[in-house]
Amino acid sequence: MDSPRRIYMDYAATTPVDPRVLEAMMPYFKERFGNASSRHHAWGWEAEEATVMAREEVAQLIGAVAREIIFTSGATESNNLALRGVAEFHGIDGGAIVSSPVEHSSVLNAVRALAERDHTIHFLPIDSEGRVLLQGIDEIPNSTLLISVMLANHETGVLQPVEEIGRMCKERGILFHIDATQAVGKIPIAVDRLGADLLSLSGHKIYGPKGVGALYIRSRKPRVRLRALIEGGGQERGFRSGTLNVPGIAGLGAACRLAREQLEMDREQITRQRDELQRRLMSISGVHVHGGNAERVCHILNISAKDLTGEGLLTRLKGVAVSTGSACASGSLEPSHVLTAMGVAPQRARNAIRFSLGRMTTDEEVVASAYEMERAIVEARSAVSRKFADP
Numbered sequence: 294m295d296s297p298r299r300i301y302m303d304y305a306a307t308t309p310v311d312p313r314v315l316e317a318m319m320p321y322f323k324e325r326f327g328n329a330s331s332r333h334h335a336w337g338w339e340a341e342e343a344t345v346m347a348r349e350e351v352a353q354l355i356g357a358v359a360r361e362i363i364f365t366s367g368a369t370e371s372n373n374l375a376l377r378g379v380a381e382f383h384g385i386d387g388g389a390i391v392s393s394p395v396e397h398s399s400v401l402n403a404v405r406a407l408a409e410r411d412h413t414i415h416f417l418p419i420d421s422e423g424r425v426l427l428q429g430i431d432e433i434p435n436s437t438l439l440i441s442v443m444l445a446n447h448e449t450g451v452l453q454p455v456e457e458i459g460r461m462c463k464e465r466g467i468l469f470h471i472d473a474t475q476a477v478g479k480i481p482i483a484v485d486r487l488g489a490d491l492l493s494l495s496g497h498k499i500y501g502p503k504g505v506g507a508l509y510i511r512s513r514k515p516r517v518r519l520r521a522l523i524e525g526g527g528q529e530r531g532f533r534s535g536t537l538n539v540p541g542i543a544g545l546g547a548a549c550r551l552a553r554e555q556l557e558m559d560r561e562q563i564t565r566q567r568d569e570l571q572r573r574l575m576s577i578s579g580v581h582v583h584g585g586n587a588e589r590v591c592h593i594l595n596i597s598a599k600d601l602t603g604e605g606l607l608t609r610l611k612g613v614a615v616s617t618g619s620a621c622a623s624g625s626l627e628p629s630h631v632l633t634a635m636g637v638a639p640q641r642a643r644n645a646i647r648f649s650l651g652r653m654t655t656d657e658e659v660v661a662s663a664y665e666m667e668r669a670i671v672e673a674r675s676a677v678s679r680k681f682a683d684p
């Protein structure tokens with residue numbers, strides 16, 4: 294008997310490792326297993342060389358220089374290092390930490406943790422698409438130390454006006470951190486053009502391995518100063534101690550190289566497929582696209598079907614892997630903090646479903662998942678009307 298068909302539409306949660314990435318990693322699990330900090334033998338040199346190459350690839354992808362790249366365990370750690378590292382280096386009198394209400398939980402909870410330690414925090418206002426309102430920046434305290442705003446939202450794909458924010462930060466001498474996790478490999482990124490002093494990214498969202506990421510820390514003037522969260526042997530210029538995850542780093546480097554080489558091809562294909570999926574889903578009555586009036590990154594489509602909860606719909610959506618809200622928030626029945634901050638009523642926010650496409654998505658999968666979604670909606674609606682029709 295054929296196994297039931299499965300379609301993966303959750304690339305914003307994680308991506309498969311590209312076979313070319315896996316190939317680049319393999320030697321560092323096997324014969325090249327050395328510790329990149331071992332200075333006195335070839336095993337160490339080979340491992341170190343892999344990290345040098347990878348650092349160069351990450352830097353090239355975002356327009357930085359290699360020494361500005363610090364390897365971490367992923368974007369959660371990068372975001373924590375950026376926010377808590379800067380705040381703790383400067384202390385509670387160093388100035389306010391500013392962010393937006395639609396950030397990923399790794400930023401929001403790091404900001405909340407700083408508030409608990411008596412740092413002054415401030416959230417910028419947003420519009421109904423979830424974009425930061427630039428007027429809000431005029432109103433933040435003059436003493437602001439750092440602003441953290443993401444590039445592309447993980448639930449809606451909506452792009453933030455980061456270039457403008459970066460310019461305003463420069464004018465006022467405020468540090469600017471960008472969580473670019475969902476934008477890397479989807480749109481061209483140049484840290485100088487964006488005015489970024491710090492920028493986070495993650496391997497497993499760009500066909501690299503899980504458990505590895507990077508933080509760009511500007512080292513050209515004005516240099517960013519921050520305190521390490523992890524103390525130890527002083528690896529990564531003292532910003533992040535611990536033996537380097539060499540296979541993971543080699544994989545991240547290969548993933549960044551492919552992201553750079555394939556960016557236009559990936560973007561063209563995924564945009565076309567996302568638009569087609571959106572067109573098909575929008576033709577179903579009562580379906581709404583969240584963030585649909587804003588400029589969005591190509592791979593994310595967030596929809597809701599009137600009167601049908603996301604959780605309920607997922608039980609009927611057979612074989613199509615999507616998520617309700619963000620993966621990290623899945624399993625919680627709380628409506629998405631991103632959608633509610635955008636002013637979506639909690640009732641409607643509970644209906645949200647995120648489709649996210651990737652390099653391996655086929656046109657046929659797009660058609661099949663739209664069809665499957667329509668079937669699930671029709672089935673759920675008739676179940677609801679049967680319930681009300683029953684005496």
Ligand code: PMP
Nearest residue numbers: 367368369397447472474475495
């Ligand atoms: N920021 C954003 C915008 C994300 O989408 C994610 C992953 N869900 C993260 C940060 C955390 O990344 P990681 O899984 O690498 O810790």
